[in-house]
Amino acid sequence: MTPSSTSNTAQLRQNVRHLGEILGQVIQSQGDAGLFEAVEAIRLQSKQSRDDDDQEALRALLTQLNEKQILDVARAFSHFLNLANIAEQHHTLADYSQSLFSATASLESAFQQLLKDHEHNCLNTVLKNLSIDLVLTAHPTEITRRTLIHKHGEINDCLTRLEILNDKAAASSKDHSRLKELISQIWHTEEFRSDRPKPIDEARWAFAVIENSLWDAVPQFLRVVDDICERYALPIPPPNWSPIRISSWIGGDRDGNPNVTAKVTREVLLLAQWQACTLLENDIVTLYEELSVTTASTALEEATEGALEPYRFLLKPLRDRLQGQRLNIEKALNDQSLAPAPLTLSEIVDPLEACYESLQAVNLDVLARGYLLDTLRRVHCFGPYLIQLDIRQESARHTQAIAELTEALALGDYRDWNEGQRCDWLRGELDNPRPLIPAGWKPTPETQEVIDTFLVIAETPQSALGSYVISMAAEASDVLAVQVLLKATGCTTNMLVAPLFETLDDLESAPRVVEELLSDNAYRDRCDHQIMVMIGYSDSAKDAGMLAAGWAQYRAQESLLSVCKKFAVKLQLFHGRGGSIGRGGAPAHDALLSQPPGSLENGLRVTEQGEMIRTKLGLTPLAVIL
Structure with a gap:
């Protein structure tokens, strides 16, 4: 199965044919x-x-089938399409396609394009300002079972090994x-889950994608x-350069999902910390084994009290600290007991940076820029919290x-104002x-849940959280x-609060709403002269069709940029797109080029939606190029 040198798609066609033939053999020998x-x-x-x-003629063939046969035929073609995918x-990932699809090829092309229009030093500025925030969401739900996803991954591995062999050897290989x-x-496995996944299950699935793919993809x-540099x-770029961030809505998005409660959000945040500790502990164990080096800088020798193996002297307490934190979090999760105080970024980074600086100082750059550099970059990307969790709620719940508060304070019904x-x-x-909340106040269960969510935000380190997204935002009062609720529950009021403009009407009114907010000096000070606005794609497409919605989204972004420039406020646009075309899905490169000039100046923040996470990020080499 040696790849063809004359046609880059010859091997693809051969693999599709080979997998289809095996599926046919399975159906023939094991099917009805x-x-x-x-x-x-x-x-x-x-x-x-x-x-x-x-x-x-095709219709005549299909009408002859009974219900059982229709289901089996549909399964057969469905499995074939999965195998073809x-x-x-x-x-896309094979060595013979690297010149077309690899990250190196993509970056090389981008740099060459930039050099046509800009000076050489512009490239360094572009890299310094690079910011990509991928926000994992659970919706639309990934319906393929994890056992099938695992088997699909093994098939990919088999194809990789078979392509090394010639046709004769491949036919007889294991x-x-x-x-x-x-x-x-x-063929004999149920394709879909029988039970609806719970928010905790969805969070575990997302964390598994990070563990099995993104953890290695980011440093790669x-x-x-x-x-390229x-x-x-x-x-x-230095070790602390962190252009990629992983955020999530899973366990924080309660809009339309009553199963996402304050208790669930707290548990997901704790699970994320546990996963981060587990992955970091594994990395530190590997580093401890590798850094048996005795040569160190004077500064490190002094810091480690002249230890024979100074790097291990520094890494052992960090390894033990991560292990202890992991065990304490496990206990809190299992016993529903009080969670330990979170680790800080500096607790993890400081000993690693000390090792890195020492190795560079003694001309052991080859060690400094090996596994240690990868670990430092993972720490700066994922940190002790693994992800930054967004909170999303519908504006009517805040209203x-x-x-209920204004009525309790005898001020009348806020909804009538x-x-x-x-x-x-x-x-x-x-x-x-x-204080705004009166003593002894007893809100309805729905409002108590809203307040409880804000209390979770108050007890969570700000670096573990992303933004607070308000769906169906229509007016400045929604923000x-x-x-006000953040302030009333003891949260910091400079948390990014992002109105989500979804419908066609809301997109058209977005510039007016943002201008009303920014015209207030106190608001600009609270948000530190930066604002995040989320653009919804699916609802506007339902409202007006994809073409009209796309034009409305473009015009809204242009106007928002103009408003923010007027008030000297940085605008971070957050794109709620992905998946099907109706949900704003499109090739990433084309989607970026279609944005208004200046709209990516403060980085790209975009959702990676449920069913697409596995497709785009499920394999490490795939995540690297996408």
């Missing part, structure tokens, strides 16, 4: 009597119908037999950047909470030093209401 013949007849007639532009994904075994397992991608005579009255009162409360 006549199933293979029915599938083959439908396959051949489909091709003929396409060529003849006549569907009648695996072959195509493998083709990987050829393994492919038959895997496809047979797949940054090494590609290092190589060296090629273009640019400064190599209800404020209304006009927009001007609402904003005036909310701004007054933000400046008022007295101010969240800031």
Whole structure:
């Protein structure tokens, strides 16, 4: 199965054909009597119908099938398409496709394009300002079972090994037999979950993607950047350069999902810390084994009291600290007991940076820029919290909470006030030093849940959280209401509060709403002269169709940029897109080029949506190039 040198798609076609033949053999030997013949007849007639532009013969074949046969035929074609997708994904990652699809090829092309229009030193500025925030979401839900995802990954590995062999050796290899075994397992496995996943299950699944793919993909991608910088005579980025951030909505997005409660959010945050401790502990164990070096800088020798193995002297307490933290978090999760205080970034980074600086000082750069550099870059990307969790809630829930408060304070029903009255009162409360929530207040269960969520935010380190997203935001009061609730529950009021403009009407009014917010000096000071605005893609497409919605999104972004420039405020646009075309999905490169000029100046923040996370980020080499 040696790749063809004349056609870059020859190997792809061969792999698809090979996997299809094995699937056919499995169906013929293990399926119901006549199933293979029915599938083959439908396959051949489909091709003929396409060529003849006549569907009648195909329709006649399909109408002869009973319900059981229809299901089995559909499963057969579904599995074939899955296998074809695996072959195509493998083709993208194969060595013979590197000149087309690799991260090196993409960055090389981008740098060459930049050099056509800009000076050489511009590239360094571009890299310094690079900021990519991938926000993992659970919706639309990934329905493929993890056992099948694992088997699909093994098929990809088999194809990789088979391509090293010639055709004769491949036909008799153990990987050829393994492919038959895997496809047979797949045919006899239920494709979909029987139970709806809980938010905790979804969070565990996302953390597994980080563990199995992104944990290695991030430093691998940054090494590609290092190589490109060296090629273009640019400064190599330092270890603390962290252009990639991983955020999440899973366990924080309660809009329309009553199963995401304050208790769930607290547990997901703790699970994320546990996962971070586990992964970092593994890295430190590896470093401890590798850094048996005795040569060290004077500064490190003094800091380690002249220890024979100074690097291990520094790493052992860190390893033990991570292990102890992991065990304490496990106990808190299992016993529902008080969680330990979170680790800080400096607790992890400081000993690693001391090792790095010492190795460089004694001319052991080859060790400094080995596994140690990868570990430092992981720490700066994922930190002690693994992800930054966004909180999302629908604006009406905040309105209800404020209304119950104003009624308890004998001020009337907030919902009856006009927009001007609402904003005036909310701004007054933000400046008022007295507590807002009265003693003994008993809100409705729905509002208590809103308050409990803010209390979770208050007890969580700010660096473990991303932004507070308000869905169905329509007015300035929707943003101010969240800031008032943050203040009332002891949270910091400079947490980024991002209005999500989803419908066509909301997109058109977005510039007016943001201008009303920014015209207030106190608001600009609270948000530290920066604002995040989220653009929704699916609801606007439902409202007006994809073309009209796309134009409305573009115009809204242009106007928002103009408003923020007027008030000297940095605008971070957050794109809620991905997956199907109707949800804003598109090739990433084309999507970026289609944005208004200046809209990416403060970085790219975009959702990676449920079912697409595995497709785009599920394998380390795939995540590196995408």
